[in-house]
Amino acid sequence: QVQLVESGGGLVQAGGSLRVSCVASGRTFSRSHMGWFRQAPGKEREFVAFISSISSIRTYADSVKGRFTISRDNAKNTVYLQMNSLKPDDTAVYYCAASTGLADFRNRYQYTMWGQGTQVTVSS
Numbered sequence: 001q002v003q004l005v006e007s008g009g010g011l012v013q014a015g016g017s018l019r020v021s022c023v024a025s026g027r028t029f030s031r032s033h034m035g036w037f038r039q040a041p042g043k044e045r046e047f048v049a050f051i052s053s054i055s056s057i058r059t060y061a062d063s064v065k066g067r068f069t070i071s072r073d074n075a076k077n078t079v080y081l082q083m084n085s086l087k088p089d090d091t092a093v094y095y096c097a098a099s100t101g102l103a104d105f106r107n108r109y110q111y112t113m114w115g116q117g118t119q120v121t122v123s124s
Contacts, residue, residue: 051071094118
């Protein structure tokens with residue numbers, strides 16, 4: 001099984017950039033599809049970005065398209081989320097998630113492993 005640990009969150013001004021990382025332990029990372037989700041206070045956890053196991057598919061929520069980039073380094077067992085042109089609405093706890101099989105990558109219930117989350121706060 002994969003265990004996930006996020007890092008890189010913090011406080012940034014609107015318009016700034018931040019990169020969050022998720023390091024995975026275990027031997028199945030290279031076969032795992034990875035997603036980033038976020039949860040703001042009082043809101044449901046929502047899909048942000050997805051990358052397939054060999055990076056052949058990458059997709060984003062409409063709210064972050066053109067501003068965020070997901071990538072992975074299977075040699076380092078790490079998935080990244082580069083966030084540019086940040087807005088106050090991007091403030092949330094960001095979670096990475098893994099699954100070896102997905103029918104709907106936007107559906108958080110289809111991911112089998114989750115990290116503990118990292119806080120991203122964007123000030124106006």
